[in-house]
Amino acid sequence: MKGSPYLSNPRAQALSNWIFLRKAGGPNRRRIIPSHAVFPEVWELERKFPALQAEVDALLAGRSIPTYGTFDPERAAQVSEEWKLYYAYMFGNTNELAKKDLPTLLSFARSTPNVVNAFVSILEPGVTLPSHKDPYAGILRYHLGIRIPTDNPPRIRLADEYHQWKEGEGVVLDVSLEHEVVNDSSEPRVIVIVDFRRPMGPLAGLLNRYCLWQKRKFAPQFVEAAKYDVMH
Template structure:
């Protein structure tokens, strides 16, 4: 299994490729918060199965403890949040085989949708912030689907000067290569499903993106194996 952080490796190459991708996507004028119908219409299939997906996520949380970001990518976690909890069902095209029984709806969607890169569950517990940052790789857009969202002081995400508040069963597409932060001032956890997918680009930039994402597959075991680790059973 790889050691280190996919988020900080090869910084010079990443800076060049990010420049290419963002220029092809419209530069600083590219949108921050987008409609899935326009940018990720495939999400309709996942949203149509929302009751099953929500039930599987709830059952997963009852059965096991979800690993914290700091346990499998401590370098990047130190920059964002060591306490952000993540369960990867699919990472750079590699499935978490346990997800075939634990999150079959999400894994089936990821494996049957060619432009999906990653698919995972994201848990932000009360009082845990994700301070201002940008995602390190610009070749993907990020789809969020609310699974469990507190109704009192509901958490929200800020992208530059725009805000989005999650809602259960509602999807949204975000360009998290814009500067953004998340706050959860409620007394309950915010739980969402996240799907990363290929950013729409021109032909040449799209080829470069697919090549770079294939090279990143070597990092997948570090994330998938962490999601397999059952802290509750190991304790």
């Protein structure tokens, strides 16, 4: 099925977002969060950082990574058509190539029940993610620095707070808040992103699971995009 998982059913999504954000603390909710405070499972991934970093390096050396506009043009038009993304896992759907390309990330995603998506994010020099909000509030987003330029290092602004990535260090961001990224360095910024279900009470949590289950039908277009784009 083609389309954007985060722009479909806008009225229903607006209602679910209202519920989720009330449970999360409304406008006073935390923006930039120590990862282990809300996502302690990620210790297991961070423990394997050298292997993960080597796998991502090999992926970028051997495969041309698709841009966001390749698989979600509707949403890419709002954010960036030049943002490069390689999905290993989305809404429970496995990219079969990731079994070879990113076994450490894929194994973590498949074995951690609250993980929704797991992917590599690349911002080439000069690429900007302009100010935007993620349309779905049922997830929190974990960032892990893989390759971060040291000359004029890029950073993310989340509302009125800033975070600068460091290699091997992770952080959780509430991307339902307005945020933007600019890479003014001369090198790519490479991170691993893991989306996981926002911790909430049982009823809101059940609604979140249902909403995410509904989005599974969009997953193949994200994982399939990587399968036919290999460097020769």
